[in-house]
Amino acid sequence: MADDLGYADLSCFGRRDYETPVLDRLAAQGTRFTHAYANSPVCSPTRVGLITGRYQYRLPVGLVEPLSNNPGVGMPADHPTMPSLLRSLGYHTTLIGKWHLGELPNHGPLKSGYDEFWGIRQGGVDYFTHKIYGEEDLWDGDTLIEETGYLTELLANKAVETLEERSRDKRPWLMSFHLTAPHWPWEGPNDRDTAQRLEAKGDGLAILDYDGGTLATYAEMVTYMDAQIGRILEKLTELGMDQDTVVVFTSDNGGERFSDTWPFTGKKTELLEGGIRVPTIVRWPGLSMPGTVSETPVMSMDWMPTFLAAAGGAPHPKFPSDGVDIRAAVAGRSVAERPLFWKYKNQGQQAMRLGKWKYLQIAGNSFLFDVVADPLERGNLKDREPQIFAQLSEAWQRWNATMLAYPADSNSAGASGRFTADRYGVGT
Structure with a gap:
């Protein structure tokens, strides 16, 4: 899972000013979903939907963003999750990369079904210092660590190491590889001087979504991410595991200021298509067909019931999934039409x-x-x-009545809150 990657930020989805050959090749080997959605236009709520297989609005942690303003909120340790349910089926589970679903001591990957964790707990860190606002945020399990290097590469190094360990184990496994790229700060792999200069000034994570950066820097971040994913896929092949490993690539929400979201309008924090439509690729040996394209609408929360069904399991009966098993769509078959819902407090x-x-x-x-x-x-x-409009708006109201309401004091503005009706030239 990439972080803040726009729908058309891969060349196989339309990016024109750089190429992503690794992910293009993955798409040529499997199924490319052109109507795939994130559960939310911002980070943590989508991660709640992914890990629970349910609408994030069923849990308080799915209603607040950023989580840094709500330190007591997080993923409940007793809630069934994709890793905990797969672990009960005999899978070894690993999270490498971004957690962002609550802080210690009450919340964390090791409390929510992962056997191993190596990565960051907050929403984003400097790619070289691995700090957020001056505080270290790189962890091995529940231990704070220091490493030297560009974070995207360090995460890939750990993923390659983990694959080697899994190859020596007979158990099936789940690896959640959750990158921070291309989330701000806008730093490419050769921008160590920028990070050091900010650190010396005491600015910490000073390059926010609206500060600094260039299209060229963004291209470096995405293409370097593509190359590091290539290292992981090459290791799968080298270890002889590529033919019995499902690989899914997606993003947690729509793109930021340097992203390409064509042919959509909108960005992160907005429920316009550009804020929630995300590039999604699936290579599933024995199921997906090379070079196929699916126009079936799918959502982040579909992956948990899909993986559980493939593993011979099912969601916990007390926590039924809102997502569905989409293996038929991966295989190029039709899937029953169903409604998909969103809400976001910013701008109602x-x-x-x-x-x-x-x-x-x-x-x-x-x-x-x-x-x-x-x-x-x-x-x-x-x-x-008018009849269709009434049908959908009334259906949304009925659905929303079954979900938690946003707390009056929650901060749900995400990265910006930039929307105005006249910005896009749309009428009432």
Whole structure:
């Protein structure tokens, strides 16, 4: 899982100013999903959906972003998760990279089903100092550690090492490889001087989403991420594990300021397509067909029930999954149409997709879009199709009544909160 990667930030999804040959090759070997969605337009809530297989709005941790402003909130240790349920089926489970679902002592990967953890606990760190606002945030399990190097490479090093360990073990395994790239600060692999200069000034994590950076730096971050993923895939092949390992690549939400989200409007923190549509690739030996494209809408929370079904398990009966088993879509077969729902406190955002139709409310304005024919979400059809608009908006209200409400004092503005209705030229 990449962090803040836009829909068209891979060349196989349309990026024009650089190439991502490793992930392009992965797409050529498997299925590329062009209607894949993140559970949220921001980080932690999507990670809640991924790890629980449920809408994140069922848990308090899924309603706050950033978590750094809510230190007591996190993933409950007793809640069933993808790693804990797979571990009960005999799998060894590892998280390498970003956690961002709550802090010690009450929350952490080792408390939520992972046998091993190596990475960061917060939302983002400097790629060289591995600090956030002056505090170290690189961990081996529950032990704070110091390492020298560019974080994207260090995470890949650990993934390669972990694969070698798994190759000597008879147990099946799950590796969650959650990169911080290309999340800010905008630092490429050759920008150590920038990190050192900021550290010397005492600025800590000073290059925020709206500070510094260039398109060239962003390209370096994404292409270096692509190359490090290549090292992991090469190790799978070298160890003879590539033909019985499922590989899924996706992002936690839509892109940031340097991202390409064409043909969509919107960015991270927004329920426009550019804030929630994410590049997704699946190579599943014996199931996916090389070079196929699926237009089936899928969501982050679908991976848990899919993996559990493949492993011969099922979600915990007291915590039924909101996601579905999407192996049929991976194989290129049809999947029953179903509604997908979102909400986000910033600007009172609401969204629902059913088939080609999307209901959206944002900044006090409501819309009905045909997102297949109009992916830019420019033509508001709510007056032309009042019955469909009413059907979807009422369905959203019924769904929302089953979810937790946002706490009045929660900070859910995410990275920016930049939306205005006239920014996109859309009418009421």
